[in-house]
Amino acid sequence: MRIRVALIGKPFGISGEVTVRPLTDEPDVRFVPGVKMYSREGDLILEEARVHGKTWLLRFAGVTDRNAAESLRGRELEVEISAEEVPADPDEWFDRDLIGLVCTDKDGDTLGNVIAVEHPPAHDVLVVRTEAGHVARIPFVASIVLRVDQDGIQIDPPGGLLSPDLDPDA
Structure with a gap:
């Protein structure tokens, strides 16, 4: 089975390095020199991975x-x-499976993309970068999260949950 791990961004410097947006909560495990990475455009062999800032x-x-x-x-x-890295329960999701998924409302309209998953004491929280560019925190509870599959997450957010006023980074 394959999992999404990164989205390639812009070049960095002049020697062939690229920036990436990790789509995994385990970049240290996934970005290992020698690993084969697959994409629709062709496969790549990772030679080097490092963090800059x-x-x-x-x-x-x-x-x-x-x-x-x-x-x-x-x-x-x-x-x-x-196979050991795949959840046994079909309703269980690793963070790495959720990061990068498109989040839609109950009518199918795109709300944004999951950029992280937080684990505070009460319940998990999906961190979504909205189409408007701000960050929203969506409680991962059955009354709000209607469906999760590999194609995306469908939610029914209560009024105000996606408000930019709730973005601590705004």
């Missing part, structure tokens, strides 16, 4: 300059995982 930088075999790195922009990367 808060940004992950990856270098792939055969990508040696900025132009080659630019050609990778926008690729969604996946890695192969073992």
Whole structure:
């Protein structure tokens, strides 16, 4: 089975490195030199992974300059995982499975993308970057989260839950 682990961003420097947005809660485990990463546009072998500030930088075999790195922009990367890494319960989700999923309302309108999952004492919380660009925290409870599958998350948020006024980073 394959899981999504990153979305390639812009080139970094002139020697072929790219920035990535991790779509996994385990980048240290997934971004290991030698791992094969799959994308629709073609497979890549990871040569180097490092963190610069808060940004992950990856270098792939055969990508040696900025132009080659630019050609990778926008690729969604996946890695192969073992059967032991798949949840036994079909209603159980690892954080890595939720990060990157599209969040829609009950009418199917896109609200944003899950960028993180938090685990405070009461219940888990989906952190969603809305289409408007602010961050919303969605309680991961049955009364709000209607459906979760590999294609996305459908929610029925109570009034005001997606308000930019609730974004602590705004």
